[in-house]
Amino acid sequence: MKKKMKRGQAVLSAWTLIAAMGLTPVLSVSYPNGIATVYAKEAVNEAVEEAGTAPMASPSEARREKEKDSAEGEMAQAGITQTDQKADQDTGTSDLEDKTEAKAEKEETEAGTEEIKTKESEAGAAEVIIDKDELIPATPSNATPSNAMFYKGALNIWGGMEMSDHFDGEGTEEEPYEINSDKDLKLLAYHVANEEVDGYEGYYFALTRDISLSDTASWLPIGYFTEAGDSEPKPFKGNFNGQGYRVYNLKISDTTQDYAGLFGSVHGAVIENLTVDGQVNAHSKAALLVGETNDSTISNCSSRGQVRGVGVIGGIVGEAYDSVILECTNTAGVLGGTDADGVNDAYAGGICGSAQSSFMSDCTSDTTDSYSALYSEGYVGGIAGNIYETEIYNTYVEGKVGSTSADYIGGLVGRMQSGQVKNGRFAGTIGASTSSTLKTAGLFVGYIEGGTIDLGDDLAYLYTDSEDKYSLNPFGNKLTPQIRLEHHIGAYYSNQRDFSLYQMGSFIKQTNRYFYEELETGVLEIGKENIHHYAPSKTGDPVRGYLITIPAVDHGTLSVLESQNNFAKEINWANPGAVAKGAKVLVYTSPLNETESEPPVYYELVPDSLSWTTDDFDKEEIIHTNGAETSFTMPEGNITLSAKYRAMTNGVILDKTELTFEIEQIRSGSRWNPQIGWKVTDPQKLTATVIPDTAANKNIIWNVKDTDGSSTDVIHVTENGEVSVNQSAKWIQELIQAGVTNQELYPSKKITTEGTNYASVTVTTEAGQKRSSAFVTVNFKITDDTVVPVSDVKLDQSELAFEIVRTLEGDRLDPTERYSVTPSKRLYETITPEYADNKNVKWSVGDVDMLRIDSEGIVSAKENAKWILDLIRAEEERNKEHPYTKKEASGTRSNYVTVTTEDGGKQSVCAVNLSFRTDDQTIAHVASVALDKSELKFSIEKVMTGSRANPSVSYQVTDAQQLTAFVMPEEAENKEVSWNSVNEAVVSVSGNGLVTVLPEAAWIKALEKVDADNLARDKYYVSTAAGTMETSIQVLTLDGQKSAECKVIVAFKTTDQTQRPSSGSSGGSSSGGGGGGSSRSVIGSAMSPNSDSAGTWIQDSTGWWYQNKDGSYPAACWQLLTYNGTSEWYHFDEKGYMQTGWFTDTDGNRYYLHAVSDGTRGRMYTGWNLIDGVWYYFNPTSDGTKGSLFMNRQTPDGYRVDASGAWVE
Known part of the structure; x- marks a missing residue:
């Protein structure tokens, strides 16, 4: 049977159907008992009971079984294991899981629907019919997702969101829909995305309280996609008034999400009076308030927190088209970058990432705190990253703009394609960029594209808070050289009253008006109705005005x-x-x-x-x-303002309606005790005329009032209308006192106090009380011509030291002279106080002959000072008789440097110590050399004894004689000399001047040959060979090649004591010759180790000795003995024994006598010999010292021996 149901039951039937289909209700519905879920379950059970149907498996159980089977099948086909699915579930990122679940739910729903139909048919259940006449059409207020939408919820991104079921209010401007909770915001987002209504176009919403979104994992914006695969979001088109409330704890954490913000996309919308605080970490078109706005108005909104993304991001709006952004403030960090593939440009702005055909005014971005930042790759601007055909007026930026990764950085706009930027103030800093692709950075605009942007028309009235910031170009890549005063590009000062304008690389301070007037002039020139005006605060800095x-x-x-x-x-x-x-x-x-x-x-x-x-x-x-x-x-x-005038029939008028007085206090002299002078405008006369002229009573009364009607001491007026200014007025005295007090705090600054006061002079008729007034302006200023006197001066050093060194080089008798002086030293003066007006000083020295000083306080010592010359001359006088004495002139002196201030004559003194010394590096050269003897005489006597046929021969030779060279002067540094024998075949000379005659000389041999030849012809011939040879020894100094010479005479004779041979007899005796002293006896014939035809070697218990043929033996002497045709020198001690090993002769020379019994024992060494593992060199030359050890000198073959004679490797 058919059954009618009422309106409330229709809703229950829908929920019953949903539950029966295996879907979990995801929206709360307002029922009388407030428990929608319980009510729905009861309705299901009731429907089942009415149908007579046995209880079936719960929808959740049925769904889980179908999900399991379906999911396993699909994962098997896709090659995904349950382990893979579990990993994806843990991270919450499995797309396949969502799709699998959605498909399972769809199949389950279809199956459930068929099952219900079957059950109802089998039980004969009555068909449910809803009376349409009893249903009320839904409005945007109570619109809830339809059954179809609940079904679809399993397939889209909105499933599982808990939200309200309706809005309070009517949606009109007078009674807007009320947003009372986060569920209301979610409902609004859901409705817009799922097109329950057309973006709420024409409807109004109002926030009624601060709302937290803390229970939302990642916010789905108002104006977003219906499903994840949609290409375009469904925009919000209504009117949203935050009424000064805020939405906080906003979180978006999907880095692939575009259209990110509290609102994702808005079109034709109005959003106003709202603050959003949160964290947005998305892809592009991202901001805290609106991701993308089209043909919309955003006004009086604020953003706090942080926005992160790539592409286009901003603090208030990500990307704007044909939109208006008014009076918005951003304090959120905006941190951007580019896509990994780098295809899309990156734009980041404090207010808006990128704007096209839009209008922005009266917006502020402040990222000065430690949490906020404004940077991105690509284009970064304090207000907008990029603009095209967009106007930006009355903006202010504070904080750091840009970073090391940006390509273009602008204090206000990163990239300007077209549009206007005017009346902007940049009080932040441009972040240094080290990007390899960095192109330009500018104080106001980072990069101007194309050639259509003009100064004045498009860029004007732009200022920074410091002239120093103009080290960076104002407009990045263009226009800077073209800036002129009429473009109004400049800087304002810290008091925000004074400012300067930039022109051709310099600043010109503007003294005819205040900074607020400059900004207001810019507003008036812009001529737009909806931008703020500027007025002065009580301290003169710009504030909002009307x-x-x-x-x-x-x-x-x-x-x-x-x-x-x-x-x-x-x-x-x-x-x-x-x-x-x-x-x-x-x-x-x-x-x-x-x-x-x-x-x-x-x-x-x-x-x-x-x-x-x-x-x-x-x-x-x-x-x-x-x-x-x-x-x-x-x-x-x-x-x-408006006013109307009419012709007067009776009253009083003044001949002047305005009077102006100037009062100037002139302060001069010392700032601590100034002289005060005044310059005041003379009194001015007002004339009153009573109308009509025929009036019976023309008496009038004069008085003065403040502009607020109170009494005043600004001016005085006499009874005949003469007005004078009161220079002792309280307001003037207060200005003076304030200026003086400020100067006491900042004594370096002059008083620049200026002020204006106003009063009025009113004339009133006695009859009728008609009035007329004149407005009086009194301008007061202080001209501070005082100077800060110098109270003291100090030098940075109390003592300086200089050394003057006179260096002498070359010949001591004729030296070259040079001076070296300690480098100049600078003294720095410190004036007290540091802000003294006249800091000029004069420098002086005590003795100008000693020191010099320039105007910068650089002190230097004079090397040719008189005191130094006096010391030198005194030394020269002392050493007049000793010209070779080394110069040692030296001395010290004291002096001082004085600095004197031009103002006040204050002084400070620095002591200066001067020291002088002479560094005599000259050489005393040899002037002459002399020898101690002028002549040397040597004799060589050949003594022949024994048989004339076979005589014993010995030579008596004069010992070596020493020559001594005297090098002059005594102070000569190089006294080394060389000795030379003119005829080395006659005599030799050693390196120390020892002269030795050579008995084996050729000239003697020649004489002996004559005797030998005669004896060969006549065996009875008596030898008489004799002769004399003259030569000389020369000494030569190495320094100067000075020389001296000694004559040498050598006399040779033969003494023949042999016996004439008898006829027929060979025997004969010979007397022993033998030599004594230190002369060397020569054995003329060969000998064996043990015997010789001229003598015999004998060995006893003490050692070897040699017995001449005549029975004598050599003792304490050298003797030349011949063996096997070789003559060798031997030495015998005082007892006549042959010596071996090391031996020191009476001349001090050391010798070595062979110590090995090899048939040549006792012979004297010559040349190189290895002794006990050490090489020694013995003189091989017959120069009187043959065989002597070389010590501490160079050998003839170029080697070196040390003081012990050992070879130095």
Whole structure:
């Protein structure tokens, strides 16, 4: 049977169907008992009971079994094991798992549906019919996912999200849908993505409280994809008002996700008054608030936290098209990069990553704290990474922009293709980039593309907070040389009142207006209605103001001035300006009387005609003029003032409506005790005219008031209208005191106090109390011409030392002279106080002959100073008789350097110690050489004894004689000499001047030959050979080749004592000859080791000795003995025994006598010999020292021996 169901039951049937299909309800529905899940289960059971059907397996159990079978089958086909699936489940990243589960759920649902139909048919269950007349159409407020959408939820990305089932409110501007919880936000995101409504176009939402998204693993944005494979997101199109609340703990952690933010994609939307705080770690088109915006408006929104991604990212908006971004602030870190393949450009901006055909104004990005940062690869800008046909006005950036990986960095814009950037302030720093692809970086724009960007039209009114930052080009790759004053590119100072403009590489300080005026001029030139204006704070720095527009007024003037603000300027029709909200604004009106007409026409303000109206006409206020002052409080909005004048019939007028007085205090002399002078405008006369001229009572009263109507001491007025300024007024004294106090804190700075005060002079008629006023402006300034006097001066060193060295080289009698002096030293003076105005100093020295000093305090010693020359001359006088004495002139002196300040004559002294010494490196050369003897005589006597036929021959030879060379002067350094025998065949000379005669000389042999020849002819011939030979010994100095010579005479004779042979007899006796002293006896015939025809070798218990044929024996002498045709020298001791081994002769020379019994024992060594493993060299030359050991000298063959005679390797 058919059964009708009511509206509430229709919903239950749907949930019953869902449960029966094996799907778990994922949305909470508002039922009277509040437990949707329990209600649904009860409804299922009830339906089953009504159908008479036995209980079946739970949907979850059935689904799990089908999931298991289906999943295993699909994984087997795909080659995936259960282990692989488990790993994917652990990481939550298995796409196959999702697909497998979705397919299983779909099959399970289809099977479940068929099963229910079968059961109902078998049980004869009645068909459920819903009465459509009782159903109410759903609205965007109570729209919930349909059954079909629940079915689809298993296939898309929105499954498992717990959300509200409806919104409170009507969705109108007056009663917007209320966002009261995170579930409401999720419901909004779900509806937009799943197209329950068309992006809520035309609907309004309002945040009612701060909302945390802390229980959301990764947020799915409002305006996102329906399914994971979709190519385009479903944008949000409605109006969202955060009402000053915030959404925090936002988390997006899918690095492949585009359109990331609280909102993913918006189109034609309005988002305002909202703060988002969280962490977004996505791919591209990412921001904390909106990933991508099209034809939308974002206003008064803030972002906090951090955004990470590649491609296009920003703090507020990732990418903007045809959109408006107003009054937004970013303090979040924006950390970007590029795709791994590098195909897409990277853009990062504090407000917006990239903007096309969009408008941005009054936005701020501040990334100064330790958590925030703004960097990316590609293009980085403090406001926008890239703009195309986009206008950016009134922006401010603070913090570091860019990093080592950026290609282009701009303080405001990274890349500018087209558009305008004006009225921007950059108070941050440009991050140094070491990227190999870095192109340019600029203070305001990193890279300008193309040639369509012009200074003035597109780039103007741009400032940094320091002139020093202009070491970096303002616009990266272009335009910097073209900047002129009219482009308004410059820097503002720390007080934010003063500024300078840049032109041709230098800055020109602007002194005719304040920085807030410069910014407001930029706003007025831009001419856009929806950008902020600038007004002065009480300290003169720029704050937000609201524009006051004053049109021209017929027959009068109209102007305003902010009260009690010394930095405010008068605003009138010719000089528009702005005032901060809540400030008191004084209004000044004055008629323009026609005094030249006949009769004169005088005008007055029409009562209640003075008023202001907001530009949107929402508010209007009449400004009353009947009080002590005319003023109003500045509203929060731009306004227009208006007033009307009419011809006056009675009253009073003044000949002047404005007076100006100048007061200047002039301070001169010492800053600590200044002289005070004044320069004051003379009193000025006001003339009042009572109208009509026929008035019976023309008495008038003069008084002065402050601009707020209170009494004032700014000016005085006399009873006849003479106005004078009061230089002793309290406000002036307070300015003076403030300036003096500030100077006491910062004494290096001059007082630059300036101030303006205002008052009014009012004349009132005694009859009718008609009034007329003149506005009085009093300008006060302090001209500080004082100077900070010098109180002290100190030098950085109290003592200096200089050494002057005189170096003498070459010949001592004629030396070359040079001086070396300690390098110059600089003294640095310190003036106290350091901010003294006149720091000029003068330098002086005590004795100008000793020292020199220049204007920079560089001190040097004079090498040719008189005191040094005096020391040298004194030494020369002392050594006049000893010209070869080494020079040792030296001495010390003391001097000083004085620094004297030009201001005050303060002095400081540094002692200077001077030392002089002589370094005499000269050589005393040899002047002459002389010998101790002029002549030497030698005799050689040949003594023949024994048989004349076979005589015994010995030679008596004069011992060697010593010559001594005297080298002059005594101080000569090189006294080495060389000795030379003119005839070496006669005599030889040793290296030390020992002269030895040569008995074996050829000339003697020649004489002996004559005797031998005669004896051969006549056996009875008596030998008489004799002769004399003269030669000389020369000595030559190595230094200077000076020489001296000694004559040498050698006499030879023969003494023949032989016996004439008898006839027929061969015998004969011979007398012993033998030689004594140190002469050497020569045995003329050969001998054997043991015997000789001239003598015999005899050995006893003591040793060997030699007996001549005549029975004598040699003792304490050398004797030349011949053996086997070779003559060798032997030496015998005092007892006549032959000596062996080392022997030192009486001349001091050492010899070595052969010590081995090999038939030549006792012979004297000559040449090189190896003794006990050491090589020694013995003189081989017959020069009187033959056989002597060479010691500490070079051998003839080029080797060296040491002091012991040993060969030095």
